Amino acid sequence: MLKQNLQQKLQQKLSPQQIQLMKLIQLPTQAFEQKLSQEIEENPALESGKESVDEFQDNGNEYDDTGTESIETDINIDDYLSDDEIPSYKLQSNNYSSDDEDNRVPYSGGITFNQHLSNQLHTFSLDPQEELIAEFMVGCIDDNGYIRRTIDDIIDDLAFSENIYTTHEEVEKILEVIQQLDPAGVGARSLKECLSLQLKRKEETKDRKLAQDILDSSFDQFVKKHYAKMAQKFNITMEELKGAIKEIERLNPKPGGAYSGNQTIIEHIVPDFTIRINEGNLELSLNARNAPDLHISREYDNMLKGYSESKEKSKSQKDAIMFIKQKLDAAKWFIDAIKQRQQTLMITMTAIMNYQKEFLLTGDERKLRPMVLKDIADQINMDVSTVSRVANSKYVDTPYGTKLVKEFFSESMKNEQGEDISTREIKKILQTEIDNEDKKKPLTDEKLSKLLKESGYLIARRTVAKYREQLDIPVARLRKKIL
Incomplete structure (x- = not known):
């Protein structure tokens, strides 16, 4: 028996543009540059570099102080389209492609x-x-x-x-x-x-x-x-x-x-951020390659003006204007997405830098505070997944070397005084104890646990074993050497 009924549902769905923005945020500098080049190549309405101020003034458009086009006062494409018969779905641009998932890097082939x-x-x-x-x-x-x-x-x-x-x-x-x-x-x-x-x-x-x-x-x-x-x-x-x-x-x-x-892919690390110490204060900067100069093509502006001024509008002209609108919408969105990406990266990394200020000023890993993704997400009022995307694939150049951002995150444990300490600090001490041990009689996990307790860290033997395995250090018997 067939029945008909009405049902109301409230659903939240990510638009293709939101999905693409999330993908842009998680891209490291080199992958971002490749994505940028691909977008410029595929969208003729998007151009890189700065146009001359004289050309801007001649066209009578509004621009900001840097000479780049102001997005808010840019072309209003709808002013040129007055045909209400064009369905809206034909004027929408989908910026998502299955090709975006293909992150393989080609490399030269040889005999296997x-x-x-x-x-x-x-x-x-x-x-x-x-x-x-x-x-x-x-x-x-x-x-x-x-x-x-x-x-x-x-x-x-x-x-x-x-x-x-x-x-x-x-x-x-x-x-x-x-x-x-x-x-x-x-x-x-x-x-x-x-x-x-x-x-x-x-x-x-x-x-x-x-x-x-x-x-x-x-x-x-x-x-x-x-x-x-x-x-x-x-x-x-x-x-x-x-x-x-x-x-x-x-x-x-x-x-x-x-x-x-010899056949493996060699990855070159390009830091996404730089942290410097200036007169006792930390200064954060974003790699300039993450902040490209982009603008809308002037040629497309002239094409739209020509269409609006023409008295007779043929079907081929209407088809052309629909194509132009799609490309302009995609170009505008991409420029906005890049600005939002830059803002998200800087806000997130600034919060991380301030949270780990003591460590970044001294370089002493014992000063590294326990920090999880939620700590930063709560500070900047963003989702944990957004912080994760920034932390998992980005590198920062610090006075103490280039580090993966996610290395600043660690769980916490309590010492004898009840203070929260980072597990990174415990692992550092554990590594030092093993490096300095007598290789004829290496320290067992039980002895390492006692040494940590003497230093004020109440760590059980099984926890020591877990940290030792995470540091890729074998058991005491396999560390034994004939000296």
Whole structure:
């Protein structure tokens, strides 16, 4: 049974222009410049740079003191359009495009790591089937240089996908060929095998022979750094063991990384803000590349004037004026959006700078105040998401180096006096304690927790473990060294 009913709903939806503004705010300087160039290229009504003041005066328009066009007193396009039959939806401009999500940066191509290995196969004498198997196995090698699949899996895949039926012995034989390729250690199935392959290519010495014995029969003890047990097993002194360990540490655990790393995209950081100290006061400035000079094209103004003054208005002229209105609306909105972006960036960063004033004046991370996104959002009466967009992708040049804005944010904990302190301060102290520890007997998480408590920071052992992992520091056993 069909029914009809009326229902009132109040919904809030972001317009395409609002979505685009949010995208502009989160863009760092270099990406913003690319977006700006793209917009100028696609919209002929938008021009960059300053026009001459004489030209402005000749046209009889109003301009501000800087010689740029005043948006408020700019062209009123509706004065030129008097045809009420044109539906409004035809005069609206949608500035959102799915292409805006494509943030990939093109970079020059070269031969891949797998192609590099395949090219070396031609130096070996292989029959046609062995060549096909070798090519397939090279394709199984990951970016680090390892074959992560078992021989049985490779045999099954060769049968199903390549229609090649082979044996375990033949695949093992081909694997030995692949393991002779450069860089040394490529084609290994485990870290142990990778290190062993590299050692075998080096000229044998006493230390290297001992290192090979350690890999062959005491690899687990080596990984766990049970040095005393290893010295006892091989009946050697700690000094002799130290020489063998150094030989192993010189090996590359990721032989493919050196080659594949050449294909990565190199990002150059351009600070969006600059903070300087002038006579004890902080001064904030926005990178000039974030504040371009834009104006509406004069040619479009003349085209509209010509249309309004003409007595006969043809259909083609009406179509042209609709196109001009779309481009002018888009250009005006884009100029306004850039101004709003500049204002939002400066307001947000000023609040962050004032909040962390003590740290920025001294550079002492212990003076870094606990600060979350909501603290800044409440100060500037903006949404937390807007502050997040500014903080996550922007860099600031300070007297103490270029820093990511989000590094100024941290959670808080209380010390013995009940004062709120930044977790960044605790991590800094934790890092210092570990750097200065006795590497023969590294500090456990329990001992680190006691040291922090002695300094007035009531931190539990599991919290110390969490901060240590965030600092990418291994457990005490793995920090042990033979000195």
